[in-house]
Amino acid sequence: MIKLTMLSSAEKVKGQGVASAYRELVNLLEERYTNEIDMQINSFRESDITHYHTVDFRFFLSTFFKKKRGVCVGYVHFLPETMEGSLKLPWIARVVFYKYLISFYKRMDEIVVVNPSFIPKLTAYNIPEEKIHYIPNFVSKKTFFPISQAEKNVAREKYGITEDKFTVIGIGQVQHRKGVLDFIEVAKQLPEVQFVWAGGFSFGKITSGYEELKRIYDNPPDNVKFIGIVDRSEMNACINMADIFFMPSYNELFPMAILEAMSSNVPVLLRNLDLYEEILDGYYVKEADNQGFIQAIQRLKTDGNYYNEMLEKAKKGAAYYSEDRLAEIWYSFYQGLYTKE
Incomplete structure (x- = not known):
């Protein structure tokens, strides 16, 4: 039996995708591999494999006790360049943290990335490519799934949205990087459509652009909640209460919210970022700017055939990133490390 230890503080901060990805993996292993994997959370016992989900300093220190840690696996959810536009840090703090982050990754025996576009970026920091493994995110159909129209109506009533209102939802922390300002500008041009943003300021006032975004958050346009x-x-x-999932982010890895929307059978509209091409191409509507977003939403609202076409593509995306497929990939990965050790 593999002795696997998960080290994570992701769930201490609500409303971030890192916590969702961590929880999905833990649940999967607990449900499917209890006879093959002896898993403990945030324990510093002697292990065959220690999987680091967050970059806490105490976790960094633990890497120097190599015999107890076994194979150290780092889960890369962000790099210095992907944090720009997320947090507002003094320049010296930013420099120190970015150096620490790369030092943390270099302490790992193996690295897991959720997007293959991160492999060349990590090698640019002199991390050997043979140590880097691509394993995408996934969501469980037990957690995200289509619901009945009656249940959708209950959800809409909770948030004050009428049953017949065409509704667009965005999910994520309220940050410049997430494209929240573009979300608002698109909403202003489509007053007949209801826009909803689920997410807040998970990191409070150190969020990049906090003052500007907080003013909008407190006083949004009439058709934005x-x-x-x-x-x-x-x-x-x-x-499920939404007709479209819309995320105009400027920089991402592999947002859990996209998979959650696909798994719930909701069509997805995204900015045409290069990093989506390899992992999501063919499963979503892509546009380059606000005018494109506006036209896409109008077409999805008025063209039933096109809406159904994009709905089917979202379903295919959900099937490809299914829990069943990723369960086998994760178990094979851990098993390979265990036997190699």
């Missing part, structure tokens, strides 16, 4: 950080147990109904 900021509903704050939604508990994960309620997020499925929240996504």
Whole structure:
């Protein structure tokens, strides 16, 4: 039996995708591999494999006790360049943290990335490519799934949205990087459409652009609702009440919210970022700017055939990134490390 230790503080901060990815993996291993994997959370026992989900300093220190840690696996959810536009840090703090982050990754025996576009970026930091493995995110169909129209109506009533209102939802922390300002500008041009943003300021006032975004958050346009950080147990109904999932982010890795929307059978509209091409191409509507977003939403609203076409593509995306497929990939990965050790 593999002795696997998970080290993570992701769930201490609500409303971030890192916590969702961590929880999905832990749940999967607990449900499917209890006879093959002896898993403990945030324990510093002697292990065959230690999987680092967050970059806490105490976790960094633990890497110097190599015999107890076994194979150290780092889960890369962000790099210095992907944090620009997320947090507002003094320049010296930013420099120190970025150096620490790369030092943390270099302490790992193996690295897991959720997007293959990160492999060349990590090698540019002199991390050997043979140590880097691509394993995408996934969501469980037990957590995110389509619900009945009656259940959708209940969710809409909770948030003050009429049953017949065409509704667009965005999910994520309220940050410049997430394209929240573009979300608002698109909403202003489509007053007949209801826009909803689920998410808040998970990192408070150190969020990049906090003052500007907080003013909009507190006084949004009439057709925009900021509903704050939604508990994960309620997020499925929240996504299902929408007709479209819209995320105009400028920089991402592999957002859990996209998979959650696909798994809930909701068409997805995204900015045409290069990093989406390899992992999501063919599963979503892509546009380059606000005018494109506006036209895409109008077409999805008025063209039933096109809407159904994009709905089917979202379903295919959900099937490809299914829990069943990723369960086998993760178990094979851990088993390979265990036997190699």
